[in-house]
Amino acid sequence: MRSLYSTFVIATLVVMSVSALLAFMLSNAYYQHFLKQQNDEKYTNITMEITEYIEGQEAIDLHEHLKFISNIGYQLKLIGEDGTTSSYGKPFRTPYIDGAIIESVLSGEVYHGIANFPRETFVTGFFANELENSIGVTFEHNRTNYALFLRPDITLHFHEMRLLFAWLLGLTIIFSLIFELILAKHLIKPLTELNEATKKIKKGEYAFSFDFHRKDEIGELASSFHDMSNQLVELDNMRNEFISNISHDIQSPLSNINGYTELLQNDGLTNGQKGEYLSIIREESDRLSSLTSQLLLLSSINQIKKLRKKEKFSIADQIRSLIIKYKWRIMDKDITIEYTLPDVIYSGDPALLLSVWDNLLSNAVKYNKSGGSISIDIKEEQNYINIIFRDSGVGISSTHQKSIFERFYRVDASRTKEINGTGLGLAIVEKVVALHGGSVLVDSEKDVGSTFIIRLPLTKV
Numbered sequence: 001m002r003s004l005y006s007t008f009v010i011a012t013l014v015v016m017s018v019s020a021l022l023a024f025m026l027s028n029a030y031y032q033h034f035l036k037q038q039n040d041e042k043y044t045n046i047t048m049e050i051t052e053y054i055e056g057q058e059a060i061d062l063h064e065h066l067k068f069i070s071n072i073g074y075q076l077k078l079i080g081e082d083g084t085t086s087s088y089g090k091p092f093r094t095p096y097i098d099g100a101i102i103e104s105v106l107s108g109e110v111y112h113g114i115a116n117f118p119r120e121t122f123v124t125g126f127f128a129n130e131l132e133n134s135i136g137v138t139f140e141h142n143r144t145n146y147a148l149f150l151r152p153d154i155t156l157h158f159h160e161m162r163l164l165f166a167w168l169l170g171l172t173i174i175f176s177l178i179f180e181l182i183l184a185k186h187l188i189k190p191l192t193e194l195n196e197a198t199k200k201i202k203k204g205e206y207a208f209s210f211d212f213h214r215k216d217e218i219g220e221l222a223s224s225f226h227d228m229s230n231q232l233v234e235l236d237n238m239r240n241e242f243i244s245n246i247s248h249d250i251q252s253p254l255s256n257i258n259g260y261t262e263l264l265q266n267d268g269l270t271n272g273q274k275g276e277y278l279s280i281i282r283e284e285s286d287r288l289s290s291l292t293s294q295l296l297l298l299s300s301i302n303q304i305k306k307l308r309k310k311e312k313f314s315i316a317d318q319i320r321s322l323i324i325k326y327k328w329r330i331m332d333k334d335i336t337i338e339y340t341l342p343d344v345i346y347s348g349d350p351a352l353l354l355s356v357w358d359n360l361l362s363n364a365v366k367y368n369k370s371g372g373s374i375s376i377d378i379k380e381e382q383n384y385i386n387i388i389f390r391d392s393g394v395g396i397s398s399t400h401q402k403s404i405f406e407r408f409y410r411v412d413a414s415r416t417k418e419i420n421g422t423g424l425g426l427a428i429v430e431k432v433v434a435l436h437g438g439s440v441l442v443d444s445e446k447d448v449g450s451t452f453i454i455r456l457p458l459t460k461v
């Protein structure tokens with residue numbers, strides 16, 4: 001992941017370099033297309049004026065005069081047709097000039113070395129202290145032809161240099177500013193979107209989308225935010241579903257109790273009818289009581305993040321006592337029960353685990369056929385203990401198997417209606433087992449039976 005900081009540093013460096021390069025290229029273009037030509041014309045005029053003046057003054061001391069001109073700020077090279085050469089002013093770094101150029105100047109042509117100086121790309125050509133980077137003009141003095149080459153001493157260029165640097169600096173600043181503004185907008189955009197999304201969430205609107213494909217911290221933040229909003233949507237749905245389930249599950253036994261109490265107020269009831277109605281009222285109030293106690297248990301274990309107090313106890317003892325508790329119901333349905341329960345001392349929360357075995361055994365009885373069978377086995381592995389509940393009951397089809405651990409989920413609600421249940425038992429089982437670091441496995445086939453395996457890690461006690 002590239003950090004926002006490095007993105008910013010790299011982007012700033014790129015922006016600065018690109019701006020400087022652009023400014024440099026534009027300044028250079030300005031020099032190549034305007035300044036160079038202007039300079040050439042300017043110095044051609046100056047050279048012409050100097051030579052015209054000399055030609056008009058027969059008596060003038062040529063060398064003294066050229067020395068004077070050089071002092072004003074020019075570099076000069078004088079080449080006579082007889083081959084004599086003299087230099088005035090600051091010496092040229094490269095004093096070479098082609099013989100053919102000298103010949104052409106002596107024959108009367110003006111040499112435009114400044115305009116045609118070959119260094120095309122760089123402004124530095126402007127400052128090159130070379131004889132070729134000059135203006136050449138011929139003149140006659142005391143019946144001798146001379147070629148005079150002139151270029152300004154660099155100090156004279158200060159004005160142009162200032163202008164160039166001003167352009168360079170100004171353009172760099174303008175380009176940097178424009179690019180920085182675009183960049184900042186690009187960086188800030190997702191934050192603005194996140195801010196808008198937060199406001200929407202505050203108002204209870206969860207549907208929004210934004211670009212979270214970035215790989216920096218902002219991308220990560222946007223992606224976490226997106227996940228969080230999805231969880232909020234899920235939570236909101238779950239809350240609504242929970243309220244409607246709970247209202248329904250409380251409402252139906254309450255209205256049954258209400259209806260049968262009214263019926264009981266009728267005078268002409270036989271003892272048999274009274275007994276039947278009373279047992280329905282009792283069943284419904286049992287249902288309400290088991291619903292509220294399971295809800296309380298579920299809400300209390302939902303708040304536990306980690307088991308604090310662990311105790312050593314025998315799982316086999318717990319299961320044996322439960323088998324005794326369910327004895328009558330088992331006998332009632334003519335179910336045969338087998339068990340192999342070796343005494344393994346386990347360290348965990350005994351009350352919570354008891355509710356696990358209770359739910360599993362009560363399901364194995366409830367969803368069993370009459371004349372069916374149940375087997376319970378405890379098998380110890382090296383680091384695990386497996387508690388296996390097997391029944392020959394109605395079974396669960398594979399489509400339902402993944403949902404049975406959801407709160408209030410009941411397979412085939414209409415059929416299971418006659419069977420007392422809340423749909424909370426397996427949710428409790430899963431949560432308690434997870435708190436102990438274990439897992440629940442289901443293997444079930446419709447109309448054949450179900451096997452629930454609770455796998456708990458053994459911490460050596």
Ligand code: ADP
Binds near residue numbers: 391411422425426450
């Ligand atoms: P309930 O209170 O309805 O028993 P559970 O959470 O314990 O709730 O179980 C959820 C659903 O899973 C049950 O309603 C039932 O349809 C199905 N189920 C659970 N255990 C068994 C089992 N041993 N055999 C068949 N179906 C089962």
